[in-house]
Amino acid sequence: MKTLNLLITILLSILFTPFFYYFATAQDSVSIIMYHRFGESNYPSTSIQLDKFKEHLEELKNPKYKVMQLSTIIEDIKAGRELPKFAVAITIDDAFISVYKKGWPLLKEYNFPFTIFVATDPIDQGLNGYMNWDQLRELRSNGVEIGSQTKSHPHMHRLSEDEIRKEINYSNNRFKQELNEIPILFAYPYGEYNLIAKKVAEETFEASFGQHSGSAHPSLGFHELPRFAMNEAYGSLERLVEAVNTLPFIVSEIYPENPVINENPPSYGFTLKKEYSQIDQLQCFISGIGEANVTVIGRRVEVRSEKKFYRPRHRVNCTMPGENRRWHWLGRQFLLN
Numbered sequence: 386m387k388t389l390n391l392l393i394t395i396l397l398s399i400l401f402t403p404f405f406y407y408f409a410t411a412q413d414s415v416s417i418i419m420y421h422r423f424g425e426s427n428y429p430s431t432s433i434q435l436d437k438f439k440e441h442l443e444e445l446k447n448p449k450y451k452v453m454q455l456s457t458i459i460e461d462i463k464a465g466r467e468l469p470k471f472a473v474a475i476t477i478d479d480a481f482i483s484v485y486k487k488g489w490p491l492l493k494e495y496n497f498p499f500t501i502f503v504a505t506d507p508i509d510q511g512l513n514g515y516m517n518w519d520q521l522r523e524l525r526s527n528g529v530e531i532g533s534q535t536k537s538h539p540h541m542h543r544l545s546e547d548e549i550r551k552e553i554n555y556s557n558n559r560f561k562q563e564l565n566e567i568p569i570l571f572a573y574p575y576g577e578y579n580l581i582a583k584k585v586a587e588e589t590f591e592a593s594f595g596q597h598s599g600s601a602h603p604s605l606g607f608h609e610l611p612r613f614a615m616n617e618a619y620g621s622l623e624r625l626v627e628a629v630n631t632l633p634f635i636v637s638e639i640y641p642e643n644p645v646i647n648e649n650p651p652s653y654g655f656t657l658k659k660e661y662s663q664i665d666q667l668q669c670f671i672s673g674i675g676e677a678n679v680t681v682i683g684r685r686v687e688v689r690s691e692k693k694f695y696r697p698r699h700r701v702n703c704t705m706p707g708e709n710r711r712w713h714w715l716g717r718q719f720l721l722n
Contacts, residue, residue: 502572504538532570598716602633650690
């Protein structure tokens, strides 16, 4: 009887510790937020208004969320360590000067880690509107993570494999010269890549990121991970809350594997690796076109558009209601040749 009481006491003590709470609310997916410019109203498609950005940071200060360094998240997932239930990573692309002057001071105020992805040519050339190497060194010395975005920020799917390797190798050499380190994380310029670019990224970096939306989960692999873009059109507090509360679709057999399509419109599909109770409420939408036709056969999902894709980039977002008013979200970006 004493042994039984002791076991019950131990069990209860475990149940009510923060350690148990962490694992009871843990997961293996993350919401990654992407910004570019701050308070630059001349660039509404890539800039976020400062008052909206402050609202975002104030929301993320809620103890419900855990803002983590992106490389730590990738390391934890690869090691099989579970993440907090509402893990969030903040990323910023292109190293515009407004990051240094307006975005970073606010991020410091809230003590939030973030990763900035940098193409080296604009920095080397001292282009107007961009940061310089001294400013990047200052960020790095204050714990900001520096990721790569190639040398010249090209449309990577239009380059040969040799050209892609030269872009990345050159920029990595410049990072080594200026920051004494080579980045382990990579963001595809414009979120664009093909199978060749993905292959080179896999050989060079620990993880690579696009600009399509969705919850980042290891079933997607580590070299076409999604991020939620925030700007003046899509930067409301409601959108941020929706993004950081998304759930993943755990999928396999995504077709076509290559985002650069040869068939227009593409015959897009994926296989769900688990049962979803609300699969009948799955909907998919195509940017610039509208709702797509969705057919579900068992765990196979087929998505079709009645109209041809006409933009250089089209994004297909598939969503479905999940638990506690959260949404499962799978995004995919397709490129025209």
